Structure formats: structure tokens, C-alpha cells
Amino acid sequence: MLKEFRQSLLVSIWFVFLTFPLMVVRVNTTESIVEWRWMSLVWVAVASFFLSYLWRYMLARQQAKKKVEEEGVQQLSKAQLLLEDMTFRYKAMGVLLAFSLVFPWIFDTYQSTIMISALIYVVLGLGLNISVGLAGLLDLGYVAFFAVGAYSYALINHHFDFGFWACLPVGGVLGCLFGVILGFPILRLRGDYLAIVTLGFGMIIKVVLENWNEFSFGPSGIANIDRPGLFGIDMNIDGSTTYIYYIMVAMVVFTILITMRLRNSRIGRAWIALREDEIACVAMGIDMARTKLSAYALGAFWAGMVGVLFAAKTTFINPASFTFMESAIILSIVVLGGMGSILGVILGAFILILLPEYLRAFSEYRMLAFGAAMVLMMIFRPQGIISNIRQKYEYKGLKEEADNG
Amino acid sequence: MEYFIELFLSGLTRGSIYALIALGYTMVYGIIQLINFAHGEIYMIGAFVALIVAGVCTIYGFAGVSVLIIAAIAAVIYASAYGYTLEKIAYRPLRGAPRLSPLISAIGMSIFLQNYVLLAQTSDFLPFPRLIPDFEFMEPVAHIIGSPELVILVTTVVTMILLTLLIKKTKVGKAMRATQQDMSMARLVGINVDRIISLTFVIGSALAAIGGVLVASYIGQVNFYIGFLAGVKAFTAAVLGGIGSIPGAVLGGLVLGLTESFAAGYVSSDYEDVFAFGLLVLILILRPAGILGKARKQKV
Numbered sequence: 001m002l003k004e005f006r007q008s009l010l011v012s013i014w015f016v017f018l019t020f021p022l023m024v025v026r027v028n029t030t031e032s033i034v035e036w037r038w039m040s041l042v043w044v045a046v047a048s049f050f051l052s053y054l055w056r057y058m059l060a061r062q063q064a065k066k067k068v069e070e071e072g073v074q075q076l077s078k079a080q081l082l083l084e085d086m087t088f089r090y091k092a093m094g095v096l097l098a099f100s101l102v103f104p105w106i107f108d109t110y111q112s113t114i115m116i117s118a119l120i121y122v123v124l125g126l127g128l129n130i131s132v133g134l135a136g137l138l139d140l141g142y143v144a145f146f147a148v149g150a151y152s153y154a155l156i157n158h159h160f161d162f163g164f165w166a167c168l169p170v171g172g173v174l175g176c177l178f179g180v181i182l183g184f185p186i187l188r189l190r191g192d193y194l195a196i197v198t199l200g201f202g203m204i205i206k207v208v209l210e211n212w213n214e215f216s217f218g219p220s221g222i223a224n225i226d227r228p229g230l231f232g233i234d235m236n237i238d239g240s241t242t243y244i245y246y247i248m249v250a251m252v253v254f255t256i257l258i259t260m261r262l263r264n265s266r267i268g269r270a271w272i273a274l275r276e277d278e279i280a281c282v283a284m285g286i287d288m289a290r291t292k293l294s295a296y297a298l299g300a301f302w303a304g305m306v307g308v309l310f311a312a313k314t315t316f317i318n319p320a321s322f323t324f325m326e327s328a329i330i331l332s333i334v335v336l337g338g339m340g341s342i343l344g345v346i347l348g349a350f351i352l353i354l355l356p357e358y359l360r361a362f363s364e365y366r367m368l369a370f371g372a373a374m375v376l377m378m379i380f381r382p383q384g385i386i387s388n389i390r391q392k393y394e395y396k397g398l399k400e401e402a403d404n405g
Numbered sequence: 406m407e408y409f410i411e412l413f414l415s416g417l418t419r420g421s422i423y424a425l426i427a428l429g430y431t432m433v434y435g436i437i438q439l440i441n442f443a444h445g446e447i448y449m450i451g452a453f454v455a456l457i458v459a460g461v462c463t464i465y466g467f468a469g470v471s472v473l474i475i476a477a478i479a480a481v482i483y484a485s486a487y488g489y490t491l492e493k494i495a496y497r498p499l500r501g502a503p504r505l506s507p508l509i510s511a512i513g514m515s516i517f518l519q520n521y522v523l524l525a526q527t528s529d530f531l532p533f534p535r536l537i538p539d540f541e542f543m544e545p546v547a548h549i550i551g552s553p554e555l556v557i558l559v560t561t562v563v564t565m566i567l568l569t570l571l572i573k574k575t576k577v578g579k580a581m582r583a584t585q586q587d588m589s590m591a592r593l594v595g596i597n598v599d600r601i602i603s604l605t606f607v608i609g610s611a612l613a614a615i616g617g618v619l620v621a622s623y624i625g626q627v628n629f630y631i632g633f634l635a636g637v638k639a640f641t642a643a644v645l646g647g648i649g650s651i652p653g654a655v656l657g658g659l660v661l662g663l664t665e666s667f668a669a670g671y672v673s674s675d676y677e678d679v680f681a682f683g684l685l686v687l688i689l690i691l692r693p694a695g696i697l698g699k700a701r702k703q704k705v
Contacts, residue, residue: 019485021479022453022525026680027460030532034464040525059498136505140512184701185690191510192440193689196640200682203637211675326517335509368520374513378506 008052015048025371057104058380104242112245114357116313119248120306122349125333125340126255127302132331133340135295136275138195141202144332145175145300147322149307154222154317155215164228164312175304179297188289202327209319221318228312237250244313246387252346253310255302259342262298271295271339291326325367332370337375338384347385413663418623420662421561425616425644426639427654428568429488429609435585435649437500442511443491444613445636446518447612450622451484451614453522456533463534473536473622480614484579487518488610489603497599500558503599515633520670522629530628533621539559553623564615568608585649629658634678641685647698660684684696 023044104112119396124146131137149171156162156170186197209216216222227240228247262268270291273281282288311317329352338346356366377384426448460474467475477701495514499507537553572578583591584601592598620635621627638661646657661681668680688695 014490018483018490019525021457021483022522024527025457025461027457027464032464034461064497064602100610132505138505138508185686189689190437192504193644193693195508196440196637196644197682197686197689199637200641200685204679205674207678211673326585328512331509331512339505364524365520367516368524371513371515371517371520375423375495375510375517378510378513379495382502382506 003054004056005044006039007056008049010265011052012045012049018043019044042056042153044092054387055115062380072372097253104120104245109238109241112241114354116241116245118350118353118357119245119252120310120313121330121333121353122252122346123248123255123302123306124330124335125345125349126259127299127306128330129299129334129342129345130259130262130271130302131295131299132334133338133345134263134275135271135292137292137296138192139198139296139299140195140324140331141198141200141205142299142303143322143324143326144198144202144205144302145178146307146310146326147205147302147319148175148300149215149319150311150321151209151222151307152304153308153311154225157226158222163226164308168308171308172301175307176297176301178304179300180293183296199324199327202322202324206319206322216319220321221316223316225311225315225317227315228309244309248309251306256342256346263340263342267291267294328367329370331373335374336384338386341384341386344384346384351385408670412666413546414550414554416663416666417659418513418557418662419666420642420659421558421670422616422620422623422658423635423639423642423661424655424658425561425564425612425619426635427642427658428651430643431641431646431648431651432581432605432609434643436581436588436602436668437496438504439496439507439607440511440640441496441609442508442636443518444497444609445632445639446515446522447484447488447491447608447610447632448613448617449627450522450617451480451485451535452520452597452617452627452631453526453629455480455482455614455618456531456627457622459534459536463485470536470538472534473618476536476617477615477618480618481611484610484614484617485607488606488613489599490520492603492606497602513692519629519633528629531624535621537624553619555606557619557623559680560615560619564612566619568612568651571608576603577601578650601629638681641681645688646700647695650695650697653695653697660696 011387020041023040026036026037027033028035048243093209103115103348105117128139128142131139142351152174153167155165156167157164182198182201186194189197210219212218228244265273270281270286273284274288310321313322330388331350332350334345335348335354337346338344341378352370360371426444429444429447432439433439455476458479459472462472483614491514496507496512499510505619540552540555554567572581580596580601581604583594583596584598588598591601616635620631639658642657642661643654644657645655645660646653646655661684664684665677665681669677672680
């Protein structure tokens with residue numbers, strides 16, 4: 001007891017020392033003013049004192065859990081069992097779909113707009129989930145493909161006056177193409193190199209978009225992009241928001257279906273195997289480069305497609321929408337939701353996008369919380385909010401024999 | 406010709422800063438095979454602490470080189486402390502976890518530290534006081550190389566020599582090399598591996614802080630976001646030279662700095678980042694082990 005107290009006290013003192021210059025002092029060198037904020041020191045001291053108790057407790061719990069797992073007992077919580085229950089699943093999906101269909105008629109346009117952006121992130125999260133969650137390829141420049149999609153629609157629309165529906169597949173295919181072009185040389189590399197190269201690629205795209213004025217109109221962006229058309233019917237803003245909302249819902253459903261089928265397909269299993277153990281996977285005769293490339297390209301495909309929709313929704317895009325922070329947000333959606341788990345990613349997107357939207361007062365702490373959550377999640381719950389349950393096959397005949405005998 | 410020399414020297418200056426930061430990446434990667442994404446943030450924190458200390462000192466009446474030294478020492482101490490804490494919180498619990506976990510944790514930590522500084526201080530660019538004086542003996546060549554550049558180059562060289570001595574000659578350095586070669590074997594012969602890893606983080610962070618102070622007083626401004634780009638560039642430098650190799654990091658830093666400087670000077674300064682990453686991709690395709698790195702065979 002006393003030992004724990006002393007430990008926490010030491011932690012508290014350490015953090016007071018650590019945060020002192022940044023939290024307490026604020027200098028203004030031009031006007032020669034030093035501002036001392038002593039109160040924040042008290043907060044740091046108290047918070048770190050109690051958090052260190054919590055930290056130790058959580059770590060101990062984690063250790064205990066690991067020990068149990070090593071003994072081979074895998075427990076599923078009640079919620080997980082419920083989720084695995086197929087009839088419950090269908091019912092829940094039906095209710096959710098019905099709710100999402102009547103949503104724009106219950107709430108106003110503002111809510112629909114927020115919902116659209118949340119759904120955009122759902123699709124982005126699911127797309128990134130293919131490469132990060134399933135294939136284990138950490139992509140830090142995912143937003144670049146989103147930008148490719150958005151700019152392809154905006155530019156084609158601007159120069160050739162093509163409509164949304166014609167550009168939707170074009171955006172997806174272009175995103176895919178960029179994924180292949182970029183992925184081809186670097187997919188032989190180890191995972192962490194891939195992370196840094198994709199990060200670099202994300203930056204390059206942004207730099208090019210900002211500076212190549214003749215091509216992308218530079219930082220001022222492209223305005224007056226057409227909204228999606230519906231057989232030439234004129235719509236007011238409310239109407240077209242609802243329309244985009246429905247397109248988005250359809251897209252989410254489409255994405256979920258495809259990713260679900262993909263995950264259980266031959267190639268999906270190859271991705272998961274590759275994520276778990278590259279060498280064993282190659283030894284089993286899986287073409288590593290091709291498998292990785294397909295994961296990467298398919299992930300990019302969704303980003304490109306949803307980018308087209310993003311451009312159509314906002315009717316204005318500029319390079320500022322495609323920063324590293326966006327990639328980080330999408331990545332944290334996947335990580336927090338649960339890598340590989342479709343339901344988890346959807347839930348993660350809703351939590352991470354809607355929560356800050358409704359808690360405006362805390363919006364400046366959003367990225368701080370995201371960063372902390374990513375670290376804590378990795379330490380205490382690496383499988384995410386909803387863990388992906390691996391499918392198992394049981395040979396029924398053998399079991400019956402064992403029961404009888 | 407003079408333009409060429411000017412570009413060469415500015416590239417060298419820039420490159421030596423990259424090298425200082427890249428050393429932290431390379432050392433950490435060499436020991437625990439982790440890209441410490443938050444390393445750039447440590448560099449930024451070093452620069453910020455130096456700014457705060459220097460600001461307070463000048464306001465309370467200190468002046469001249471003494472301020473620079475006090476600020477640099479404070480920056481090194483704080484950056485090391487942050488590096489140590491970072492390892493303890495974000496990486497140590499993940500030892501033995503799948504490879505992706507510490508990487509994501511590192512990215513999370515990088516985002517966290519950036520926003521911590523943003524919230525605790527400001528999002529604006531803060532002017533960094535000019536701490537490096539103009540030396541008189543530099544006057545004849547002042548149009549080619551300024552005093553700050555000279556200070557940066559000299560400091561870098563001295564730091565590199567000290568680091569090499571530390572790693573090659575001391576007992577601690579021997580332990581570090583042993584840990585890098587084989588962690589479990591090092592543990593068997595009585596090396597406290599955890600302490601060595603902590604020490605690696607501390608040394609890397611201290612080097613980054615030195616880089617941070619030098620850059621901040623050279624460029625003259627500091628912002629919460631500077632660590633990100635610098636970190637990525639320095640990592641590029643580390644990969645260029647061959648990650649895990651200390652002379653490689655220095656060489657990689659210099660090559661990267663020169664490439665950027667010449668690209669900015671002769672092609673276009675808008676695209677200097679593009680050249681840096683283009684170089685990275687090229688190296689990764691042609692020679693994934695880096696210039697000085699040895700290709701490690703993957704063993705099962």
C-alpha cells in the first residue's frame with residue numbers, strides 16, 4: 001500500500017517536472033511577457049497521481065488475461081456471442097437499415113449532412129480495413145487515394161462536364177490504378193517501410209496539388225462541382241442532401257457486402273494469412289506480391305470512389321482537405337474499431353466522427369484523445385472495440401465419433 | 406560556381422540536422438526494430454523547451470552565448486526525459502506484441518504529443534530568438550557561409566565523434582552493440598536490456614534536441630508541427646543510409662540534405678519534398694538495405 005503510494009507520488013513528481021515548461025510557462029518574446037500558469041501544474045500532479053494507479057491496475061489485469069489466454073481457454077463475452085448469433089444479426093441489420101432509410105425524414109438537413117460525413121468515413125474505414133486490418137499493410141497515406149478520387153471528379157466535371165454517375169467508377173478505378181502504381185515497387189518491402197513510403201506518397205500528392213496550378217488550380221481549389229443528378233430533375237439543397245444521403249447509404253451497404261464476401265473468399269484468407277506470418281504464407285504457395293497488391297489496390301478503390309462522392313457533396317475541394325490528419329483519423333477508426341472487424345470499423349467511424357460533432361466544446365481535444373486512444377488501445381485492447389472472431393471449422397464427424405466412443 | 410558552393414553548404418547544413426535526428430531513428434530501430442514515429446515530436450519538444458527557456462532568460466536579463474548554452478542544456482534534458490517516458494509508456498508494454506502494434510502506438514503518441522504542445526502552447530509560429538552570434542572571423546566568407554551554419558556543422562561533427570566514441574569505446578556502448586546483435590543472448594550474459602533500450606531512447610532524444618535547438622535558431626521560428634516533417638525526412642535519411650547503421654544515418658542525412666538543396670536551387674523549391682520522397686522510393690526499390698546497410702537474410 002505504502003509502496004504503491006510512493007510509486008504514484010514519484011510518477012506524479014516526474015510528470016510535474018516533465019510538463020513544467022510546456023504547461024506552465026508561456027513566453028511572448030516580441031512583447032517580453034512571461035505568463036506563468038501554476039494551476040495547470042496542480043492538475044497534472046493530481047491527474048498523474050491517480051492515473052498511475054489506474055495504469056498499474058490495467059497492466060496487471062492485462063498480464064492476468066494474457067496468462068489465461070496462454071492456457072488455451074478462449075472466452076467470448078456475452079456481447080460477442082450475441083453478435084455471432086445469425087438470427088440476431090439479421091434482425092439487427094434489418095432494424096438498422098430501416099432506421100437509416102427513414103433517418104432524413106425524421107431529422108433535419110443538418111443532421112443528414114453530419115450523417116453523410118460519418119458514412120463517408122465508414123466507407124473509408126472499411127476500405128483501409130482491407131489493407132491494414134486484413135492484409136496487415138500499414139497505409140499512412142490513405143487520404144491520397146481519397147484525393148485522387150475527389151480531384152478526378154472535380155477536374156473531369158470542370159473540363160468535360162461529365163456527371164457524377166459517369167465519374168463514380170472512374171474515380172474508383174483511378175484510385176485503384178494509383179494504388180497499383182505506388183504499390184508495385186514497394187510491396188516487396190517490409191511493413192514499416194511501407195508505412196513511411198505511403199506517408200511520403202500522401203505528402204507528395206498534397207504538394208503536387210498545391211503547387212501545380214495549371215492542373216489542379218493550386219491551393220484555391222475547385223469550386224462549383226456538380227451535385228449528383230437524378231434523371232435531370234432539379235433539386236434544392238435539402239433535396240439533394242437527402243439524395244446524397246441515400247447514395248451514401250447504398251454505398252455503405254455495397255461496401256459492407258463486398259468486404260464481407262472478400263474476407264471470406266480465397267483472397268481474403270490469403271490476406272489474413274499474410275498478415276499473420278509472411279514466411280509461412282509464402283511457403284504455402286501464396287504469391288505475396290500479388291496478394292498484397294490486390295489488398296492495396298482494393299483499399300484504394302474505395303477511397304477513390306468515396307472521394308468522388310465527397311467532391312459532389314461539398315461541391316468545393318482544395319488540397320487542405322487531404323492532410324495527414326485525415327489519414328490519421330481514418331487509421332484510428334480502423335484501429336479503435338477493431339482491425340479486420342467490419343462491425344467494429346463501422347462502430348469506430350460513428351464514434352470518432354459523430355462524438356466530436358456533438359461535443360463541440362471538446363473538439364479541440366479531439367486529436368489529443370485520438371492519439372492517446374490509439375496508444376492505450378494497442379496496449380490494453382489490441383483487438384479493438386469489437387474483436388474480429390476468427391472463423392473455425394470443426395469436423396463434425398470426428399466430434400460425434402469422439403462423443404460416441 | 407559560387408551559387409553551387411552556396412547550395413552545397415546549405416545542403417550540408419540541412420543534411421547534418423537530418424543526420425542528428427536520423428541517428429535517433431537508426432539507434433532505436435537497430436535495437437528493437439521499431440520506427441519511433443514520435444521521434445520527430447521529441448525534436449519539436451526540444452526546440453520548444455529551448456525557445457521557452459531562452460525567452461524567459463532574455464526577459465529576465467541574461468544575454469549572449471550563455472542563453473544559448475542554458476537553453477540547449479534544458480532542451481537536451483527535457484527531450485531525454487520525454488524520450489525515456491515515451492519508451493516506458495508507449496513501447497515497453499508492447500514488447501513482444503505483433504509488429505503492427507508498436508508502430509500504431511508510435512503514431513498515436515506522435516499525434517498525442519503534437520496536440521499536447523498545440524494545446525499547452527499555441528498553434529502559431531513562435532519567433533525563435535537569434536542565439537548564435539555572428540563571429541568576427543567569419544566575415545571574409547560571410548556571403549557564402551554564415552555563423553549559424555558553421556555552428557551547426559561544427560556541433561554536428563563534434564556530436565558524431567562523441568557518439569562514435571561512446572558506442573565504440575565505452576562499456577555501455579559495448580552493451581548497446583551486444584543488445585543490437587542479439588537481445589536474448591545479451592540478457593544471458595548479464596546485460597540489463599531494458600536499461601539499454603531506455604538509454605538508447607535517451608541518447609537519441611538528446612541528439613534530436615540538439616538538432617531542434619540548432620534548427621530553431623537557424624530558421625528562427627518554431628511551431629508544434631515542425632517535428633512531423635523533420636521526423637519523416639530524418640527517417641528517410643536513416644533508410645537511405647541503411648537503417649540500423651550509425652555512419653549510414655550520417656551519410657543518408659547528408660545525401661538527403663544535398664539532394665533537397667540542389668533540387669530546390671536548380672529545379673523548384675516548391676517540390677523539394679517531392680524530391681526527398683522520390684529519392685526514398687528509388688533507394689527502396691534499388692537497394693532496400695540502404696547505402697551502407699547490410700542486407701539481412703530473413704530467417705525462420
